Amino acid sequence: MKLIYVFDAYCGWSYGFAPTLTELVRRHPDLDVEVVSGGLFTGRRRVPVREFGYVQGANAKISESTGVGFGAGYERLIADGSFVMDSEAAARGVAALRQTAPDRTVELTTALQHAFYVDGMSLSDPATYRAVAEAAGLAPDTVVGAFTSPGSAAAAKDDFARAAQLGVQSYPTLLAVQGARTAVLAVGHAGVDETEQRMDALTATR
Template identity: 70%
Template sequence: MKLVYVFDAYCGWSHGFSPTLTEITRRHPDLPVEVVSGGLFTGARRVPIREFGYVQGANAKIAELTGAEFGPAYERLIADGSFVMDSEAAARGMAALRAAAPDRAAELAAALQRAFYVDGLSLSQAATYRTVAGRAGLPAEEAEAVAAAFTGPDAAAEAQADFRRAAGYGVQGFPTLLAVDGDRVTVLAVGHATAAAVERALGAA
C-alpha cells in the first residue's frame, strides 16, 4: 500500500494540511508517499488574485482550524490583488523538486507551500525552486538543476501528467489523501483532517 497526496501548492487548505501529512509520514516511515499536483488555478481560473474575493476570509478560517501560518511577506505579495496563482507553474516546480529527491516529495511539497504562504515567494519563478531545494539541504549543483528543470520540457510534461492522474482518481477537492493498494483506492481525507482522523481511516483501509 502507498499514500497518494493530491494537493495544489496554491491551495491554502493544502498548506493547512501539511502538519497532518508530516505527522502521518513520521508515524509510517515505511509507507511510500507520492505527491500529485492537482491543478487548481489553470485555464480560466488563472487570473489575478483580486478576482477571488474569498481568499483572505478563507485563509483566516484555515489558520483558525489548522494553525497554518500566513506570513507578512505573503500578505505583501498579494496586497494589491494583481498576483496570479498559476498552478501549472507550481506543478512544474513540484515535478522538478520531486525528480531531485523523490523519497522526500511530501516534505518538499510542504516546503514549497511555506515558500509561498510564509515567505511570499512566487511559485512562477525559477529562483524560488533553487531556494526551496537549498533550504531542504540539496547540494548547490542540485538546487541549480532543480531551477533549470522548472522551465524544461520534462517538468511541463510531468505537470500535465499529474493533472490527468488527479482527475483519474476522481479528486474534486484539495487536498485529498488516498490510500492505494493495487486497484483499491480509499479516500483518507479531503480538506481539513487531523492526524488522528487520518490514522483511523488508514486503519480501516
C-alpha cells in the same frame, strides 16, 4: 498500503493539511506516498487574486481550522491584488523537486508551500526553487534546470491527468491504495490521529 496525495501548491487548504501529512509520514517512515499536483488555478481561473474576493476570509478559516499561519511576506505579495496564482507553474516546480529527490517529496512540497504562504515567494519564479533547494541541501542548479525544462511541463500535464483519472475534485484529497482497492482518507482537512484511524480501519478490513 500506498497513499496518494492530490493537492495544489497554491491551495490554502492543502497548505493547512501539510502538518497532518508531515506527521503521518513521520509516524510511518516506510509509507509510500505519491504526490500529485492538481490544476486548481489554470485556464480561466489563472487570474489576479483580486478576482477571488474570498481569499482573506478563506485564509482566516484555514488558520482557525488547521493552526497554520500566513506570513508577512505572503500578505505583501497579495496586498495589491495583482498576483496571479499559476498552478501549472507550481506543478512544474513540484515535478522538479520530486524528480531531484523522490524520497523527500512530502518534505519538499511542504517547503514549497511555506515559501509561498509564509515568505511570499512566487511559485512561478525559478529563484523560489533555488531557495528551496539550497535550504534542503539539494543542488540548486539541478532543481532550477528541472523546473525550466520542457519535461516539467509534461510532468505537470501528466499530474493533472492523473488527478482527473483518480476522480479528485477537491484539494487536498488523500487516498489509500491497498491492492485493487482505493479509499478516501481525507478531503480538505483532517487531523493526523483521525487519518491514522482510517488507515488502521482499512488494514483491519483487508
